Amino acid sequence: xxxxxxxxxxxxxxxxxxxxxxxxxxxxxxxxxxxxxxxxxxxxxxxxxxxxxxxxxxxxxxxxxxxxxxxxxxxxxxxxxxxxxxxxxxxxxxxxxxxxxxxxxxxxxxxxxxxxxxxxxxxxxxxxxxxxxxxxxxxxxxxxxxxxxxxxxxxxxxxxxxxxxxxxxxxx
Amino acid sequence: xxxxxxxxxxxxxxxxxxxxxxxxxxxxxxxxxxxxxxxxxxxxxxxxxxxxxxxxxxxxxxxxxxxxxxxxxxxxxxxxxxxxxxxxxxxxxxxxxxxxxxxxxxxxxxxxxxxxxxxxxxxxxxxxxxxxxxxxxxxxxxxxxxxxxxxxxxxxxxxxxxxxxxxxxxxx
Amino acid sequence: xxxxxxxxxxxxxxxxxxxxxxxxxxxxxxxxxxxxxxxxxxxxxxxxxxxxxxxxxxxxxxxxxxxxxxxxxxxxxxxxxxxxxxxxxxxxxxxxxxxxxxxxxxxxxxxxxxxxxxxxxxxxxxxxxxxxxxxxxxxxxxxxxxxxxxxxxxxxxxxxxxxxxxxxxxxx
Amino acid sequence: xxxxxxxxxxxxxxxxxxxxxxxxxxxxxxxxxxxxxxxxxxxxxxxxxxxxxxxxxxxxxxxxxxxxxxxxxxxxxxxxxxxxxxxxxxxxxxxxxxxxxxxxxxxxxxxxxxxxxxxxxxxxxxxxxxxxxxxxxxxxxxxxxxxxxxxxxxxxxxxxxxxxxxxxxxxx
Numbered sequence: 001x002x003x004x005x006x007x008x009x010x011x012x013x014x015x016x017x018x019x020x021x022x023x024x025x026x027x028x029x030x031x032x033x034x035x036x037x038x039x040x041x042x043x044x045x046x047x048x049x050x051x052x053x054x055x056x057x058x059x060x061x062x063x064x065x066x067x068x069x070x071x072x073x074x075x076x077x078x079x080x081x082x083x084x085x086x087x088x089x090x091x092x093x094x095x096x097x098x099x100x101x102x103x104x105x106x107x108x109x110x111x112x113x114x115x116x117x118x119x120x121x122x123x124x125x126x127x128x129x130x131x132x133x134x135x136x137x138x139x140x141x142x143x144x145x146x147x148x149x150x151x152x153x154x155x156x157x158x159x160x161x162x163x164x165x166x167x168x169x170x171x172x
Numbered sequence: 173x174x175x176x177x178x179x180x181x182x183x184x185x186x187x188x189x190x191x192x193x194x195x196x197x198x199x200x201x202x203x204x205x206x207x208x209x210x211x212x213x214x215x216x217x218x219x220x221x222x223x224x225x226x227x228x229x230x231x232x233x234x235x236x237x238x239x240x241x242x243x244x245x246x247x248x249x250x251x252x253x254x255x256x257x258x259x260x261x262x263x264x265x266x267x268x269x270x271x272x273x274x275x276x277x278x279x280x281x282x283x284x285x286x287x288x289x290x291x292x293x294x295x296x297x298x299x300x301x302x303x304x305x306x307x308x309x310x311x312x313x314x315x316x317x318x319x320x321x322x323x324x325x326x327x328x329x330x331x332x333x334x335x336x337x338x339x340x341x342x343x344x
Numbered sequence: 345x346x347x348x349x350x351x352x353x354x355x356x357x358x359x360x361x362x363x364x365x366x367x368x369x370x371x372x373x374x375x376x377x378x379x380x381x382x383x384x385x386x387x388x389x390x391x392x393x394x395x396x397x398x399x400x401x402x403x404x405x406x407x408x409x410x411x412x413x414x415x416x417x418x419x420x421x422x423x424x425x426x427x428x429x430x431x432x433x434x435x436x437x438x439x440x441x442x443x444x445x446x447x448x449x450x451x452x453x454x455x456x457x458x459x460x461x462x463x464x465x466x467x468x469x470x471x472x473x474x475x476x477x478x479x480x481x482x483x484x485x486x487x488x489x490x491x492x493x494x495x496x497x498x499x500x501x502x503x504x505x506x507x508x509x510x511x512x513x514x515x516x
Numbered sequence: 517x518x519x520x521x522x523x524x525x526x527x528x529x530x531x532x533x534x535x536x537x538x539x540x541x542x543x544x545x546x547x548x549x550x551x552x553x554x555x556x557x558x559x560x561x562x563x564x565x566x567x568x569x570x571x572x573x574x575x576x577x578x579x580x581x582x583x584x585x586x587x588x589x590x591x592x593x594x595x596x597x598x599x600x601x602x603x604x605x606x607x608x609x610x611x612x613x614x615x616x617x618x619x620x621x622x623x624x625x626x627x628x629x630x631x632x633x634x635x636x637x638x639x640x641x642x643x644x645x646x647x648x649x650x651x652x653x654x655x656x657x658x659x660x661x662x663x664x665x666x667x668x669x670x671x672x673x674x675x676x677x678x679x680x681x682x683x684x685x686x687x688x
Contacts, residue, residue, distance in 0.1 A: 010536060017626040018675045020526065020567075022538070036294030037282055039315035039332055051536075110209055110533040116632025122208030125297030128316050133305035143211035144300050159534045160211055182364060189454040190503045192354060192395075194366070223364075282361040288460025331362045380638030381626055383659035383676055454553055466552030469641030472660050477649035487555035488644050504555055 002042045002131060003072040004029060007063060007087075008049040009080030011120055013112040024049040028113045029078065032124055040128055043072070052080025052087070052108075060090045067104055068096050074103045076131045078124075081108040081154055081161075084140055088149035092138040105131040107141045110159055174214045174303060175244040176201060179235060179259075180221040181252030183292055185284040196221040200285045201250065204296055212300055215244070224252025224259070224280075232262045239276055240268050246275045248303045250296075253280040253326055253333075256312055260321035264310040277303040279313045282331050346386045346475060347416040348373060351407060351431075352393040353424030355464055357456040368393040372457045373422065376468055384472055387416070396424025396431070396452075404434045411448055412440050418447045420475045422468075425452040425498055425505075428484055432493035436482040449475040451485045454503055518558045518647060519588040520545060523579060523603075524565040525596030527636050529628040540565040544629045545594065548640055556644055559588070568596025568603070568624075576606045583620055584612050590619045592647045594640075597624040597670055597677075600656055604665035608654040621647040623657045626675050 006012070006027045013022045029044050047066050048059060067075055079087055084106050091104055107127035109120040127141040138149040142161040153167050154160075178184070178199045185194045201216050219238050220231060239247055251259055256278050263276055279299035285292035299313040310321040314333040325339050326332075350356070350371045357366045373388050391410050392403060411419055423431055428450050435448055451471035457464040471485040482493040486505040497511050498504075522528070522543045529538045545560050563582050564575060583591055595603055600622050607620055623643035629636035643657040654665040658677040669683050670676075 010533075015627060015631055017526075018672070020538075022536075032294075033316075035291065037291045037315050037332060038294070039334075040317055111531060114631065115531055116630070119207065119209045121293035122204075122210070122297035125294035125299075125316060126301040127297075129298040129301035129313070129318065130305060132318070133302060141301070143209050144205075144297065145212055146301065146304070156534070160209060162211075182361075187455060187459055189354075190500070192366075194364075283359060286460070287359055287458065328362070376638075377660075379635065381635045381659050381676060382638070383678075384661055463551065463553045465637035466548075466554070466641035469638035469643075469660065470645040471641075473642040473645035473657070473662065474649055476662070477646055485645070487553050488549075488641060489556055490645065490648070504553060506555075 001072050002040060002074045002076060002128070003070045004042050004044045005063065005066050005070075005075060005077045006044060006046040006049070007052070007055075007077060007079050009052055009078060009084075009108045010112055011078050011109045012049060014114045015112075022112070027078075028120075029124075032113060032121060036121060036125060038128070040132070042076075042128075050080070052083040055080075055083055055087070060087050063087055064091050064094045064099075067091055067102065068094070068098050070102075073101065074131050075105070076127050077104065077106045079106050079108050081110065081142070082156075084108055084142075085149070085152055085154060088138050088140055088152075092149045101136055103131055103134050103136055104138045105134070105141050105146070106139070173244050174212060174246045174248060174300070175242045176214050176216045177235065177238050177242075177247060177249045178216060178218040178221070179224070179227075179249060179251050181224055181250060181256075181280045182284055183250050183281045184221060186286045187284075194284070199250075200292075201296075204285060204293060208293060208297060210300070212304070214248075222252070224255040227252075227255055227259070232259050235259055236263050236266045236268075236271075239263055239274065240266070240270050242274075245273065246303050247277070248299050249276065249278045251278050251280050253282065253314070254328075256280055256314075257321070257324055257326060260310050260312055260324075264321045273308055275303055275306050275308055275311075277306070277311045277313050277318070345416050346384060346418045346420060346472070347414045348386050348388045349407065349410050349414075349419060349421045350388060350390040350393070351396070351399075351421060351423050353396055353422060353428075353452045354456055355422050355453045356393060358458045359456075366456070371422075372464075373468075376457060376465060380465060380469060382472065384476070386420075394424070396427040399424075399427055399431070404431050407431055408435050408438045408440075408443075411435055411446065412438070412442050414446075417445065418475050419449070420471050421448065421450045423450050423452050425454065425486070426500075428452055428486075429493070429496055429498060432482050432484055432496075436493045445480055447475055447478050447480055447483075449478070449483045449485050449490070517588050518556060518590045518592060518644070519586045520558050520560045521579065521582050521586075521591060521593045522560060522562040522565070523568070523571075523593060523595050525568055525594060525600075525624045526628055527594050527625040528565060530630045531628075538628070543594075544636075545640075548629060548637060552637060552641060554644070556648070558592075566596070568599040571596075571599055571603070576603050579603055580607050580610045580612075580615075583607055583618065584610070584614050586618075589617065590647050591621070592643050593620065593622045595622050595624050597626065597658070598672075600624055600658075601665070601668055601670060604654050604656055604668075608665045617652055619647055619650050619652055620654045621650070621657050621662070622655070
């Protein structure tokens with residue numbers, strides 16, 4: 001059994017046709033898994049629904065605790081891309097032995113699922129597969145790749161995730 | 173580098189608005205990878221474009237040879253779901269040592285990518301991840317799961333892939 | 345009040361993921377009107393769900409009678425494109441004075457609504473507008489245009505509807 | 517020949533995956549007409565690309581002049597919904613005889629076309645049909661209906677257009 005922890009992010013943003021603004025309502029995860037004909041056994045828990053730029057240390061602490069307290073050894077977290085790496089670090093560096101035994105994969109999307117041409121379905125399929133295949137550790141699954149938590153950065157200009165080595169070579 | 177071998181299947185079916193029939197034109201793989209913001213390094217080779225129900229032993233032999241001759245150690249094959257398991261078996265049982273060193277993942281779709289509500293993006297993200305994460309072997313990645321070639325069947329009534337044990341329990 | 349008579353056609357075709365074939369289930373008209381935020385008062389009646397190539401004279405007679413018996417003066421018919429013109433003729437030439445007082449517009453789609461990139465929403469918006477704006481008569485609304493029933497043919501090679509004059513000039 | 521004047525509005529908003537904001541790039545009108553298999557002869561002119569809440573009197577004056585100067589007798593304007601009625605009034609009350617001879621229809625969308633589940637295709641089909649079918653005047657085509665410029669208001673709470681009589685009855 002895999003636990004999916006929903007925290008919001010672009011994944012779940014919708015368009016409010018009355019105000020013309022983007023907002024959060026309910027998570028699209030169940031619909032996305034149905035659309036993908038997923039047969040992986042999961043439980044979905046919506047922990048928060050927020051833009052990751054608005055996350056505080058307290059919010060991140062709640063995510064760490066949710067990972068620690070989950071009885072499942074494999075956890076997938078949907079998360080805004082902007083501070084996904086910070087949350088991965090918070091989980092990986094938390095001083096709790098129970099976290100060391102788990103496979104935890106964070107993923108997100110650059111385009112809201114509700115906007116049709118989303119990378120969300122692709123990323124969800126990817127993250128759900130890495131979380132099954134990899135051993136204990138904290139990872140970021142984006143752009144079809146999977147990075148160790150301490151070897152990934154978001155290149156904000158390009159809108160993609162790269163390893164630290166790649167980052168140095170492009171910006172150097 | 174991962175090699176993607178395209179053989180057709182529901183993945184790539186389109187609607188011909190003149191005849192009202194489903195047909196194959198070009199593969200949608202490059203567009204799907206772009207949409208998924210994939211940054212995995214791949215080469216795409218279209219070997220054939222056919223419904224897997226129409227595949228002959230000779231067609232399957234061509235797929236085996238394409239896997240054998242590929243210089244890449246990791247290969248993803250897009251394939252019709254109806255005989256995906258047969259092709260997996262043909263690859264796994266071919267008498268060639270070079271095949272034993274490779275990670276080969278077959279995937280497909282229940283709904284054409286071009287029809288909007290497809291499982292294709294999800295399956296592509298999934299298969300591309302399993303092919304990176306798993307060791308040598310021949311696998312079928314469908315429904316978010318990954319099966320060993322000799323432990324999977326398509327449940328045609330349900331339209332999904334299950335392990336042999338699951339099959340027995342549901343049909344028994 | 346406008347009466348919408350559903351007869352099937354490409355408009356309402358769906359993809360059966362078990363058999364890989366196109367088929368009819370329920371009409372998508374209510375969903376399409378909701379998606380279009382339509383506020384036109386309509387009643388929807390599904391008379392039949394069939395490919396218009398399979399329609400017999402008896403089927404067409406049922407459509408004529410449904411138009412005749414409708415208490416509404418404005419009627420929109422969704423119909424397969426292949427014999428849409430024949431049905432328009434059957435309605436226009438039926439010997440019944442009640443039909444002469446009505447505005448009857450037939451429309452359809454080249455691509456199933458369920459396949460995402462459909463012309464169905466565009467055609468529905470168009471036909472629903474012509475049926476409100478035009479006086480009594482029998483019309484075919486396709487490709488954003490509206491044709492009198494006796495001045496339209498489907499150009500099967502191009503997959504579009506043209507007036508008789510246009511047809512002559514292109515085929516001559 | 518029908519002239520389409522593009523002014524922006526929700527119709528043409530896109531999602532910027534780098535900033536997470538909605539923005540304007542190019543109009544989607546040509547793509548939408550192609551998707552709708554439209555065969556109506558049109559010329560498309562992008563006059564401005566803006567949110568209608570940001571329109572000044574000078575902007576509206578430019579729209580009036582573009583209508584006046586167009587050699588076509590039938591004009592369709594795509595426009596943000598928030599001040600669509602104000603622009604319709606500006607055109608209808610401008611002191612220029614040339615405007616009196618034209619059929620001018622304004623339309624827009626509640627959901628961006630690029631976001632998949634849009635009312636844009638429906639409204640475009642509707643407005644393009646009304647502009648062909650109606651005599652001289654200035655109209656607003658929304659929700660499948662067509663209103664005279666001086667008998668329509670946007671009900672902001674409901675996100676739809678209603679006649680003045682309907683407005684009074686619901687708010688009274």
